[in-house]
Amino acid sequence: MSADHFFRRALRPLLVFLCFFSLTSFSKSDELQPLLEFESALQKSNPNVFSSWTPGNSTCSFSGIVCNSNGFVTEINLPQQNLSGVLPFDSICKLQALEKLSLGFNFLHGGISEDLKNCTCLQQLDLGWNSFSGKVPDLSSLGKLKLLSLNNSGFSGQFPWRSLENLTSLTFLSLGDIVFEKSPFPVEVLKLEKLYWLYLSNCSLEGRIPEGLGNLTLLENIDISWNQFYGELPGDIVKLKNLRQLELYTNFLTGTLPVGFGNLTSLVNFDASGNSLQGNISEVRFLTNIASLHLYENQFTGEIPEELGEFNKLVVFSIYGNKFTGPLPQKLGSGADFVCIDASENFFTGPIPPDMCKNGKMTILHLLQNGFTGGIPENYANCSSLQRLRVSNNSLSGLVPAGIWRLSNLSAIDLAMNNFEGTIPKTWAIGSSLRVIDLSENQFQGTIPKTWAMGSSLVIIDLSENQFQGQLPRSMTNCMMLEVIDFSGNRFDGEIPELVESLKGLHLLNLSNNALTGHIPPSLGNLTSLESMDLSQNKLFGEIPAQLTQLFSLEYFNVSNNRLTEAIPRGNQFDTF
Template sequence: MISFKCFRSSSLLFNIRKQTCSPHGHRKTKSAAFTGIVCNENGFVTEINLPQQQLQGVLPFDAICGLRSLEKISMGSNLLHGGITEDLKHCTSLQVLDLGNNSFSGKVPDLFTLQKLKVLSLNTSGFSGPFPWKSLENLTNLAFLSLGDNSFDVTSSFPAELLKLDKLYWLYLSNCSIKGQIPEGISNLTLLENLELSDNQLFGEIPAGIGKLSKLWQLELYNNSLTGKFPTGFGNLTSLVNFDASHNRLEGELVELKPLKLLASLHLFENQFTGDIPEEFGELKYLEEVSLYTNKLTGPLPQKLGSWADFAYIDVSENFLTGPIPPDMCKNGKMTELLILQNSFTGQVPRKLCEFMNQFEGPVTPDIGNAKSLALLNLANNRFSGTLPSTISQTSSLVSVQLSSNRFSGEIPSTIGELKNLSSLYLTGNKFSGAIPDSLGLCASLTDINLSGNSFSGNIPESLGSLPTLNSLNLSNNKLSGEIPVSLSRLKLSNLDLSNNQLSGPVPDSFSLEAFREGFEGNPGLCSQNLKNLQPCSRNARTSNQLRVFVSCIVAGLLVLVIFAGCFLFLKLRQNNLDHPLKQSSWNMKSFRILSFNESDVIDAIKSENLIGKGGSGNVYKVVLDNGNELAVKHIWTANSIDRRSFRSSSAMLTKKNSRSPEYDAEVATLSNVRHVNVVKLFCSITSDDCNLLVYEYLPNGSLWDRLHSCHKVKMGWELRYSIAAGAAKGLEYLHHGFDRPVIHRDVKSSNILLDEEWKPRIADFGLAKIVQAGGQGEWTNNVIAGTHGYIAPEYAYTCKVNEKSDVYSFGVVLMELVTGKRPIEPEFGENKDIVCWVCSKLESKESVIEVVDSNISEVFKGDAMKMLRIAIHCTSRIPALRPSMRMVVHMLEEVEPLQLTDVVVVDKASAGCSKEKVNTGGKSDPSS
């Protein structure tokens, strides 16, 4: 029976059976007693309006359809499950049936008797099996039909019954297994305003009849296998605002699109279009987004492109375009992304634009200081010249400056120290001169400096030794003189190159290592007792140098002691907290599913002997209920739970209302509404003044990381690896596309993909997740980079912005783990390189690519593994716009499915220290957090 939380369920159910709105049968148009119930003048129920109410359970259609006057059921976006029974046929007065965005199962029953139905919305609700298309013939009043994102059986052809529904204005059939050609009869649906057929198995040409849909404002055909040219008459769609036919096999020119004056969004990427981009596109006054990358387009961009509307985004990369860049694309200052890679553009960069590539020339003008939000300045490999203006210091958001391989000259502005967010500075291969400014040492976020191949002179600034995060320093091939500053000894450098300068004096002992040997060559005045390629130092030089190093080491040692003491205190407080069982007088338990336990069953089990994992935000415990069911309980750290006893008098202690952590809030906000087989189930939350518990399903086979890389690793056949990849992709696809407000995970990695007893994957750990707010852009800016090293998308490092494409990058890394068996970071990859760099370095030949495939994968399936590797490479493109959506990733994975899935797993007996037991599919191995 359904559980209604917003009003008295027993009274409602009584009155549903009585067909009245009040316990006494009073006549009224709206019930004063029951939320969401509307009645007619005779007191009979006509509408049930309960969308987005957190309702859960199974709908009693036998009772609901006993309401003979019922005209509307609107219960979308709830937590409903179970099936729709045949009792639905008795709702013969229904005009509106909205059950979309729930977690139903089974097939949709015959709808033949619902002849008055005008609105049918069942999208994203978990239905499967054959859809009763035949019954739609009788629903001639339908105006709104939304069936997308369900796993219906694949149709043998486009359902002809749809073509008779000539009152439709909304047709959403994306991702619901429709196959075949779009029929000419689509022209019958002349009232259509929205037509969405994306993510299906459509093929053949776009029919000419589609040009008769003159009221169409949105047309979505992406991710199919459509071929041919735009049909004659396509330009009659003069009401079209949004058009997406990307990721097909369309060809020909774009001339048929010239009359579409109202276009605001045009996406045709990954097709085979040729010819010029029509000059008329420059006259489209509402155009804001254009994505035409990976086609065969030629000629120049229309010179008025983007000069009318709030032009925000353009990607025409990977074409054969030439000529100058349109001067006014950033006229209204709304441009967020300009991607014109791998073309042959010429001329100067328009003054309004801030990010560009190709063979540009001329100076960087002082008005660059007006780019207050500029994070990445990448002008590398062009022909820019002149001096770097001092106003660059006013671009306070700059994180990365890449000016390599140009013709810049003059000195680095002394004001560069004002760029507090600067993390990388690449000036190699220019004509810069003068001294390296001391103020560079004020850029406290710097991790990478490369000033090689210039004409810098003078001493290396002592201030560089104060950069706390500097990892790589390259000052080679300049005219630097003097001694190497001892202050550099404080740095934890993985790369140091001072070769080919005029340096003299002793090399600090901390750098007298074989790893740095080549970085000192070409400096005849340098000496070292340990490096054989340099002359030995005199005694006086060694003594002076050793004294300075000794003083530096004393300072560094004291700093380490302070940090160690702080860490010890923190860990001790955590241990104290663990050793004391939870004893609270008041608990608040909030359930998100039907439960078979209460809070005491959970709280009593939170003790050290049940601990199965520790993380940065808290501990994880295994709870075994009296009925044998198993739960995983995450105890999320709060300031109060860690130091309540020790710092009770501290003014910094959080108040009760602020004791919840951001990780707790993020997980509850995300998982309380998620219903998907590949996303971990959150049963409930249990909170008190200083304790936050989240109760999940227990997944006995641990994480994918454990099974690939840890002591508990197992030998997984390719069939199982593929199954895990496909399931995890569907979970992420649901998060990105299954909600009105997409969920961005922000920490996708193999340790956050858990495996149940049948080795089916679940996306887990939503402590960093973000939900797109209504009307938002699906993008956040953080001051601190969140995520895990090796999985973080490269753009996050210089923009600190995250969106769905950031998750796609991380998932691509997971795919590489599955194919290669390697961790994201391995010593064999080389310094500052990860699995993505390593895989890309192996793409020179088929033989070297095969070498990256895990040797545990059978030769029979290595071809399949290489197909998945190609998908992974696509996901990890450095340019976010070139990455596929998760919906497209799922589609691509389906296309490379192995012929047979056997899911055989055996323990890797070669793993040192691991159990030698055999693990069969469906069996349980050691539990893992």
């Protein structure tokens, strides 16, 4: 037996003895002063927190304090209390029965002194979401710790990973969102056989994920996202039958999902997005308890398993930016309270699954940049929960179901680059939620309802490359939030409406390739944020208004192929266009 191993075996009984000895030699009356010193150190905090902390009261009646049956302080529970100051661990650790210190979500700062080593009875230490500085001190003496949470706490430097060898009672380890010095995956974690929660997201880890995680069979949560791990996933991860959440996103992982990954049948949330994983996802067909599945921005190939259409718990499905082929399962979402799908930027074909909003909960439908065919299923005309409908750059066709135009919660409707046809209903009253309308590069026709955008909050209107005709809708001049107007490539005629100063946020105005006539309105000079204006290929006549010379932000200006008598006023920035 090595000396180190002998020392670790001998240390735990010694810690228990010291904890017991300290309690027998420490009286309840000795606990008032450490608590008052704790209060004094945080005197700039919300005074109401410590209103009960007076010498006349029993320490066990202090707010946030819990005592055991013998009257000794065992817990300090003051999370989310706007506490500010430097923690006096020299005082805190005089409370020698202290088992729980919970001070998360405050404004504590400064360093953590080496006095923390004297809190040998601590079982729970939560200092997360604060503004500490410096290194985390050695934790070896805290051998009774079951919970250690330092998330987003402000520490830096090298974490004392070796300390974890002595913290074999840990069940909950959460050290995420801290800028530690770079280090490989801490192998000490692989010895914490009681762990059920492991959160090491965004804490400067790098290298390969080692074999051995599969031996921590009690694990229910693993989050090692936002690090710099590379290489393949360890094969023994498939042994974690209790795993409910696996977060691997934003690393540099390669290879395929391990053989047997389908054994993780307890998985509810799986996120491996933002890596370079490849191969098919056939193993996913066994994960019948999955509710949230994020595989986007990888290099996965093959078809989506048909079994996913039978999953009755899957509500979030995001797989954009891969190389998937074939159809989406036609029953997808039909048996669940489906909320979101983003299958964009793949090579999917076939029809859009019809029942993803069957239970009326779906908010996001993103299928852009694929090869979907057919039309938008009629069922979605009743999907009142829908907020974002984006199916651009496919081969969809036919009429858009009339009810789509009446969905009041839509913030974006993007049907661009398809073969849709038909007209915009005269009854389309744009709701206050709608920000983006993109119907470009289709075969829509007819006129635009005169009041369709009246008083709306639209930011982008793109109707370009269709067959719209008639006059431009004057109602758009009342859309104060507009940044982009693109009506190019249609058959609009009549005059350009006066664009009022309320459109001062407009950046792009493209009315080119229509049949517009009349003069260029001088009011265009009020659009001081314009960066691009294209009025080319129309039937405009007269002079370019001098007011346009005040558009100092304008970088692109085109009025060619009109009937203007003077192309460009002299002596201003237009000379360079």
